[in-house]
Amino acid sequence: MTKNQALLNWIEEMKALTKPDQVVWIDGSEAQLDALRQEAMKTGEIIKLNEELLPGCYLHRTAENDVARVEHRTFICSRREEDAGPTNNWMAPAEAYEKLGKLFDGSMQGRTMYVIPYSMGPVGSPFSKIGIELTDSIYVVLNMAIMTRVGQHVLDTLGDGDFVKGLHSKAKLEEENRYICHFPEDNTIWSVNSGYGGNVLLGKKCFALRIASYLGRNEGWMAEHMLILGIENPQGEIKYVAAAFPSACGKTNLAMLIPPEVYRNKGYKVWCVGDDIAWIRVGEDGRLWACNPENGFFGVAPGTNAKSNPNALASTRQGTIFTNVVHNLENNTVWWEGLDKNPPKHAVDWKGNPWTADSGVKGAHPNSRFTAPAKNCPCISPEFENPKGVPLSAIIFGGRRAKTAPLVYQARSWEHGVFIGSIMASETTAAATGAVGVVRRDPMAMLPFCGYHMGDYFQHWIDMGKKTDKLPKIFNVNWFRTDDEGNFIWPGFGDNLRVLDWIIGRCEGTADAVETPIGFVPKAEDINLEGLNLTIDQLRGILEVDRGLWTEEAKGIHEFYAKFGDHLPQELRDELATLEKNLQK
Numbered sequence: 001m002t003k004n005q006a007l008l009n010w011i012e013e014m015k016a017l018t019k020p021d022q023v024v025w026i027d028g029s030e031a032q033l034d035a036l037r038q039e040a041m042k043t044g045e046i047i048k049l050n051e052e053l054l055p056g057c058y059l060h061r062t063a064e065n066d067v068a069r070v071e072h073r074t075f076i077c078s079r080r081e082e083d084a085g086p087t088n089n090w091m092a093p094a095e096a097y098e099k100l101g102k103l104f105d106g107s108m109q110g111r112t113m114y115v116i117p118y119s120m121g122p123v124g125s126p127f128s129k130i131g132i133e134l135t136d137s138i139y140v141v142l143n144m145a146i147m148t149r150v151g152q153h154v155l156d157t158l159g160d161g162d163f164v165k166g167l168h169s170k171a172k173l174e175e176e177n178r179y180i181c182h183f184p185e186d187n188t189i190w191s192v193n194s195g196y197g198g199n200v201l202l203g204k205k206c207f208a209l210r211i212a213s214y215l216g217r218n219e220g221w222m223a224e225h226m227l228i229l230g231i232e233n234p235q236g237e238i239k240y241v242a243a244a245f246p247s248a249c250g251k252t253n254l255a256m257l258i259p260p261e262v263y264r265n266k267g268y269k270v271w272c273v274g275d276d277i278a279w280i281r282v283g284e285d286g287r288l289w290a291c292n293p294e295n296g297f298f299g300v301a302p303g304t305n306a307k308s309n310p311n312a313l314a315s316t317r318q319g320t321i322f323t324n325v326v327h328n329l330e331n332n333t334v335w336w337e338g339l340d341k342n343p344p345k346h347a348v349d350w351k352g353n354p355w356t357a358d359s360g361v362k363g364a365h366p367n368s369r370f371t372a373p374a375k376n377c378p379c380i381s382p383e384f385e386n387p388k389g390v391p392l393s394a395i396i397f398g399g400r401r402a403k404t405a406p407l408v409y410q411a412r413s414w415e416h417g418v419f420i421g422s423i424m425a426s427e428t429t430a431a432a433t434g435a436v437g438v439v440r441r442d443p444m445a446m447l448p449f450c451g452y453h454m455g456d457y458f459q460h461w462i463d464m465g466k467k468t469d470k471l472p473k474i475f476n477v478n479w480f481r482t483d484d485e486g487n488f489i490w491p492g493f494g495d496n497l498r499v500l501d502w503i504i505g506r507c508e509g510t511a512d513a514v515e516t517p518i519g520f521v522p523k524a525e526d527i528n529l530e531g532l533n534l535t536i537d538q539l540r541g542i543l544e545v546d547r548g549l550w551t552e553e554a555k556g557i558h559e560f561y562a563k564f565g566d567h568l569p570q571e572l573r574d575e576l577a578t579l580e581k582n583l584q585k
């Protein structure tokens, strides 16, 4: 399938290490994928769902101890420890190759090694990058075939070129020997003892963020944990924004939102370009252009329903793989918490046990997921395949904060925007193993995904701002402010367009704002509340900037910044000083 000698040599080497019974190249054909589905159905790895209701859809259950990304077992293996920085786990490359080499040794015995040639970005685009993933999991092959562009045409495009080398083995799925290691200087990823999404679909977080962020810094572009969407106004003009929220904080939902009725009636539309990852470059016209390197959505199932995210739900109605959701045995379909108010009476939970709503446990894992083809999305952007991507008017940061962060605010400048991104904090979610609901700093939503020193990453953001004077404006949003009973005050979901509307207005110079110590905040009257069950006083409440809380926040930022030593850009020190000065005024 290829004459690329470096590729062939590497596969021989990895074969000698993992000792599979056979090697199968994935050509991307439907016939081959279907044969693999048949094989995985025989072993129970996937379950075929109702062909009439969910054509081409399958259910998979992971091991019980293997349901989310494992950040404490994820390593950046740069030669120098300093290059991984204070926020990443580091292992010396030699040590990592040796340690994981032992785990990979013979790990594919009795199994097949699949060779997956995949492209991140449209095949053949000058901005796309190619990876090869070797894996012993059919589930991984089937997921990669949805999430990326896979097959012979990728090898043809690769020719003799360079590629990211990814090696994955389920091995024995041992939690204590699970490792996700990145070797940015070798363009290499090794992942062992997991079978869950972000740990094993190596094109996604491992390549398109950790390795790509490193490449982007060297090559002058950015790889970000961002959705991309287009907002079309009644005149038919489309403005694009990219938004970085931490895992399970609303990217997929915002990326494909349905405008509230008052906006729909006026003719507003929203177009989804991407829901998780953006590769961003300075275009010929000096604007920042973003493209989505993925080809599908690996979305959070719980909470997805016909009201919260109808477009995501529609995307999962065919050709989709569901992971760790409830198996509805009444009609051989799937269910999850928050899908509807009719949990199946006859069902199996994500662990494979008989389950009913009265069981007292959740039927679907909180981090259960769907893997759906992007082309299924009713609002997929006509620019989705455009290799140049789309020009950005705004970049939006956001997190889950019960208090402190207002509904929305705008940075005074690019540098101030970088500061706002760098101090992002959010409550942890089920997307990674560990405690849920703990506030932690997650700069640019990249804490678990930056492939090098986070201080240098901040510097790269500052440097990108010096490349052009046509930069997008930067904002911060928080859909998650709660009242005294812990209920979300802002309705969220489709109604988030009301905030995007203000953001676009600010970019166009048509919307008003007031200056606060942290940046520009809308006046309550500047947000359209028509048709909403929210009073202007409630809105005022969530737009409020509490000096006391922000003074505390500034202390926390000092502590956080101290980690970065002299890697912290002076511009960010200055911004922190400005914030403190503003708070004292």
Ligand code: GTP
Residues within 6 Å of the ligand: 245, 246, 247, 248, 249, 250, 251, 252, 253, 254, 275, 276, 298, 299, 300, 302, 303, 304, 308, 431, 479, 480, 488, 491, 492, 493, 496
């Ligand atoms: P990853 O795929 O992990 O990167 O997550 P994501 O950022 O795409 O998050 P997603 O859109 O899947 O949302 C995660 C959870 O947040 C779901 O349970 C949603 O129902 C909930 N959520 C999303 N948007 C909103 C919102 O505007 N308000 C509220 N209250 N909840 C939201």
Ligand code: SPV
Residues within 6 Å of the ligand: 068, 069, 196, 197, 198, 199, 204, 205, 246, 247, 248, 276, 298, 431, 432
């Ligand atoms: C995330 O956790 O941000 C995800 C899911 O998008 S995973 O692919 O597991 O990283």
Ligand code: MN
Residues within 6 Å of the ligand: 225, 246, 247, 248, 276
């Ligand atoms: Mn994500």
